[in-house]
Amino acid sequence: MTMPQLPSGACPGLAPGVRLTFDKARDRWVVLAPERVLVPDETALEILQRCDGTRHLDDIVDELASAYSADRSEIEHDVRDLLVSLIEKRIVTT
């Protein structure tokens, strides 16, 4: 399994113009972006809530691996996979 590539030392954060917010009317979290509303699944939400632009990618992976008592390399793969796709969509920036 190849790891999706991200810059080393990356501290992912939400891109300018993107907000993660709780949607009271529909009782769910949403990502608000230009002309887009995304509804993250549970895993994506756990990752996005940690993307504050200060936390290091490795720390995010460590936190999630311990929170879910899961295999670290599997978690790392999932985190990187999601972040690479969200960076391309300009939802996340590093």
Place this chain on the structure above:
Amino acid sequence: MNLAAELGPPLAALLELTHRCPLQCPYCSNPLELERAKGELSTAEWMRVLDEAAELGVLQVHFSGGEPAVRRDLPDLVAHARRAGLYSNLITSGVTLDEPRVARLAQAGLDHVQLSMQDVDHQTAAHIANYPGVQGKKLAFARMVRAAGLPLTINAVVNRHNVVRVERMIDLAVALGAARVEVAHVQYYGWAIRNRAALMPTLEQVQEATARVEAARERLRGSIVIDYVLPDYYARQPKACMGGWGRQFLNITPSGEVLPCHAAQTISGLAFESVRHKALAEIWAASEAFERFRGTGWMPEPCRSCDQREVDWGGCRCQALAITGTAVAADPACALSERHGTLRALADSASSEPAPAFTYRRMAPPQDRKAALAATPT
């Protein structure tokens, strides 16, 4: 449970703060009969609308127009939207805002700016907007937006005069630091129908532009998001207009009328309600105009039995009306519409002739308005 309750609240609201605008683009999405300043909602009324929208469950508001920045209260409205928890987007021509006002908007909590672009070529841009020097002002504005730290989308409107330069418009968006560019062919309602022959590109031009956009997407992957809107007249499948009538979106005119789409007033016989007289939630849930084409119950064939009926929701009602004479018909952009050939023939004949002069978007003197409306070809 009725359909509106099942659907839930709208995701987004487009607020046309005013129909006043310094530009006169011949494809303007505002109605032919433009509303005047004296009928516009007051600051307090717009603030109440923002509160009601947030309470209802709207997540994003688009401050639009006309040119929304001609309203001096724009920063106050943006700040109010922010306090209400709404995501705010400014859709602007960029020609009236200076650096201090851009800074005030950023401080007020504006989330995003969408700048319209007529062309990369300064002379053609000035001709399309009927505004000398328009492009220079837009370039300066784009830089102010980025300097204020606001994210930017460039909205490039494609027509026969600029279609050969789509790639350069995308490259300009990148150079200006936009994170996103919308390359949108003109959609033909209202002013654009009046100017159809002056705007319509040929099929070959559209295909070439599409290929160039696709190539730019590959080339610029990761550096800019490119959204591309094809012209219906050369399509085979209709768009899910507004994500379906009364499903996700509402539009409020300068005087407070609540519409399912910005062109809905072209459909005669639909009664619209105003935020001046009724709560937004009530209008969304129960007004006749929203209920009329909501869901699939209103559909005749070929939509009724089509497996795409909950994908495209029958396409655009205003286009069905403009081309077939009845708003209840299938959108003629659909290959299954009996009038599909008409749409294509209109495009072919419009684009094969030399472009006539534009009829610029402007407020007609009151006595001329009826005549202007009657002169609209269909």
